[in-house]
Amino acid sequence: MAHNIPSWAVDGPAEAPASPRTLRTLRKIRSHQVLTTSNALIAQTQSSQSSRPSGTHVTDKGSIGTPGTPARASTHRRARSNSDAATRAANLAAPASTQRRPARKTGSGIGVKRSQLESLLRDGPQSGKGRDGLQELKYLVLSCRVDADGDGMSPYRVYLWLVLLNLSPVPTDEYLAFIHRGRSPAYAKIRNDTFRTLATDPLFKRRVTEASLIRLLNAVAWKLHDSKTKPKSRPSSSRRRTMELLVNTPPRIAEEPEEPGSANNTTVNESATYVQGMNVLCAPFLYAARSEVEAYALFHHFITKECPGYIRGAMDGVHKGLRLVDRCLEVVEPKLAAHLFSKGMHAELYAFPSVLTFCACTPPLPEVLHLWDFLFAYGTHLNIVCIVAQLLRMRDTLLATDNPNKILRSLPPLDAEKIIALTVLLAPKIPADLYAEMVTHAK
Template sequence: MSSATESSAVAAAHSFSKILDRYKSASKTRSSADVEEATKKLRRLILVDGIPSEVDPTLRPRIWKVLLHVRDMSAGAFLEYVGRGPCEVREKIRNDTFRTLATDRGFKERVSEEMLVRLLDAFVWRNHDRHENDQLGFTYVQGMNVLAAPFLYTMPSELEAFYCFAKFIEESCPLYVQPTLEGVHYGLKCATLSPMRLLRTFPPLEALPVIGIAVTLVRDLPTDLYDELVRHPYAVRE
């Protein structure tokens, strides 16, 4: 890393930390409008600068928890779920976990298969208890192992990974993990609308060009289509 690049990364890390510090006192001294404004700045900073994890490895876990609104994490509840042992779909989980990012040496060095199994077992037990009170039910479905992997890789503890993963699945994309795959089908329906055809002109997956094109395209999307795209992973339709 050149000195100029390093200086830029250090400055970005400082900006991130300054914004994240606002959330520590949000409940006491800041209004919800202040918190929302901080979140907007945080999202823009992620788009413009990326997260300088090489300067401060704590940034990404902190940012994920803020964006997922993960605050209360009960260690007792998590340990109770883990203590129950194998869930009813343990065999299905095991059929997937052993091959999760199998060729990624860095991932394998940090995240064991047992960690994945524990998290996914606990998730099933958590929703076994909550099922009667929720409009949507959750259990393990194929692919959740891959969704859980980044949380275990990034978060400092299995406890934090568990609650971030649960929040992501249950609130950010619940319709994508239902047996009917409602979110997937609705997403495909959205993708057939003409503005989405522009997305096929994306360059190879290089972050900065993709971000630039995405930001430009979003401004041109009709409001109703943008709303559908944002809401389709979680908005339950009558």
């Protein structure tokens, strides 16, 4: 190790050592030189910073700091982690125009390829013939699924239903007029059911409110009420001639007694304007429609044209449908039918909700919508066969148990694609006379 030897100790004659005062003076001179050099370096650094662009400056360690921060203070700062440096640099370097939004899953946007089903629904048949286009539309419903997201929402499903049910648009004022009339005669019954409509389905609860259910059911109840209390239509010409012969007859003889169910009877049966289960039946319409008016039009048309027997006070159509489930099961799978009947398990004990709501009571809701696409295309009477198809998918489990009631308390979740495929295979096995009863049982 080198040592600093004073010059007086190497060359020349020996001199006396320096006094303590001389050493203190030398130390002061050296400290002054060090401080002067440091101040000069600091001034030089500050002048170079002033020539740089405002916003950042380089410290003595080469790190990036903020203006006004002392250079020496930054030397003791913890360095920034560079784990996200590449991602951060890429985000800063990429222009805003290159950041693309994710493409939509459906083909309703510009530049997105449409499915054949959506193209046919939007553009119509190429031949221009409505009947041919309708047949092609039904085939596409069967062969390819309606484009929808994970929640079952599709931008054109409601219009597909309007076309398949042959339903014209309904003026919004008609729906609003019923809303403004207030509570219908069936309002109390409606309020007793709406709060438990698909109560365990989070998709339905997130999209449809109880208030919209009440409004729609109340409006339909007013519509049915008015249809039952409207005045009798004008008599036909033959009946008019008969009445002309009785012009001079006393009124008490000419008047005919009114039948209890005649259109001229002003006594309204509340159970005919609303029956329990209509709340679940209208739920898919509200979920799939883009407005309450569309749901109102679809639901009213459906219950009055497709299944009017289901909403009568005695629900005759539903009970006919239950008997048809047993008869169809006997035809397509006699062994399973015999096993269930031997245990006292008839359709009226387990299939009542499925028949009344067209399987809307069985989750998940997106599969219900897919199944309804098929039913609206090929006939809602096929719901009977769809219920039988669900039983056949449980065949081995039901045959292996002595207590099928425990299994059939709740049907397994819907798999619309498999149920539709099995229904298409089972329908040709049903005899013509039984199939004809199935077509007309809900009327």
